[in-house]
Amino acid sequence: MLRTMPLTAEQCRVDDDIRRAETLPAAAFVDGEFAQRELDTLFCTSWQLLPDHGDDPRPLDEQVTARGTRVPVSLLGRPLYLQRGWDDDVLRAFPNTCTHAWHPLVLGASRGPTLVCAQHGRRFDCTGRFVSQPGFTKLPDFPRDCDHLTSLPIAIWRRMVFANLGVDPARQHSLAPSISGTAALPSVFAEIDASLAKMPAAVERTSAETRDVAGNWKQHAWNFLDPFHIGYVHRAPHGLADAIELASYTTEIYEHSVLQWVYASKPADGFDPAWLPERFHDRAGRRVFALWWFVFPNLALNFYPWGLSVNVYQPIPGRPEATRFVWHQWAIDREKHADRDRRWLSAQVDAEDVDTLAHVSRGLRSGFAPRGRFAPDDEQAAHWFHRNVARGVFGS
Ligand code: FES
Ligand SMILES: [Fe+2]
Incomplete structure (x- = not known):
């Protein structure tokens, strides 16, 4: 068995000078704690190609060309959905998790000006904004920013749809996508x-x-x-x-x-x-x-x-x-x-x-x-x- 203590920065240090440098340790390739750190860092500050949705053989961008269409996708174990605007033609990505009590919002491809959560009927529009929910008419301070859905940054490159899980926590519920610690896709792809x-x-x-x-x-x-x-x-x-x-x-x-x-x-x-x-x-x-x-x-x-x-x-x-x-x-x-x-x-x-x-x-x-x-x-x-x-x- 390999080690049980979490890997430290020093144990993983890779010298800038290739003649002196050692590779990452073997444990960095098998250790669950290190793998989780990678998901929380490298994979929250990089553009990730969105996988296809389900059995539909068409590239993802083709599945959401019509106004109001949406499809669920899963990226690195996190549930998301892609949504084409109804009033505009903008493609957006949202967490596929209801802000009321975490039920998935989009279970299969669908289309319409709003979507309704299958668990207790919370309704969102195509920009992720909370619209209505039975039983939620008399609450003070409602809806809060966090009752709307957070839009994740996405970018399309040569017909491939990329998303970024690294939403700036300070603006997490502002509905305006922003990225923390990530270069914009055009600069990443410049060369x-x-x-x-x-x-x-x-x-x-x-x-x-x-x-x-x-x-x-x-x-x-x-x-x-x-x-x-x-x-x-x-x-x-x-x-x-x-x-x-x-x-x-x-x-x-x-x-x-x-x-x-x-x-x-x-x-x-x-x-x-x-x-x-x-x-x-x-x-x-x-x-x-x-x-x-x-x-x-x-x-x-x-x-x-x-x-x-x-x-x-x-x-x-x-x-x-x-x-x-x-x-x-x-x-x-x-x-x-x-x-x-x-x-x-x-x-x-x-x-x-x-x-x-x-x-x-x-x-x-x-x-x-x-x-x-x-x-x-x-x-x-x-x-x-x-x-x-x-x-x-x-x-x-
Ligand atoms: S979990 Fe979506 S309405 Fe309750
Ligand atoms: Fe090879």
Whole structure:
């Protein structure tokens, strides 16, 4: 068994100097108390992709296009609902919890100028404002601010709906969304947007999958940021290491995000240069195989000539040893999209990583090898990730 005392900031400190730095301790990947701290910190100060609602195969934004429509969604174990305005066209997100006595407000997709709580009939409008409730007509000081619903900040990026659970407590009931400790989404995505300025928009979302996989969410994020394993886990022949020019692998580290990119072994498997800014062009005619973007703490946006593969590594409250893996794919070029598993090895790389991380998660629980070190040339992005987790959780 690993430790029982809560992890301290000192035990999790990751030195700024990669040559001296140790990784986060093994306990940070298995410990329930640390996992809860992450939910209260990293996941309340970051933009999170909202998962789909129920069995509806349509992307979330399409489910709430009509005025007055609403759907329930769950984000990191917290119940929310999305609501399109009735008098305006604004999309809002609210806690799916009644301010009277906590019953869920939206049990399935519905539509209308107001919604009525199923437990005792409290009525809210599409902006979250309390409208009426039988029995509540003669109360002094009613409704209070907190009898209305708190609107959470949301943002839409390339048809994906993001929400932020970090509502400023001082303004929690003001109905005006504000965020504490979080950069606005456009600034978080600024470098990504610059790299995509010439990229065509996706034509359709082709698949959406959610599954629980072994290993803490940080293992999956770390693995995504780790080019070091490609030559081993995805080795030649027939692996990703064959499809790319590994020696050209480039890692660019920004404040909120990291870009990894590499040239394709075969130019035909690379991007049309017209889709990318000049800095990716190569005089020798090599073409970029992929732009692998990571947004801290847990979002991967993988742009290929066929389209976009989105991975979210969601923590599962109460289960630090597992990750809810959300995988959406969007086609930009339909013909290449159909070929993505053969030429870009999409499914194979995913299966190899999932298998490797299941092994690692067993090693993490062994109690051996409590902290590792970083290879300075190959593990800069991993170091950036570990340092940001430590700082985000402990605030220093
Ligand atoms: S819990 Fe909603 S009206 Fe009572
Ligand atoms: Fe991998």
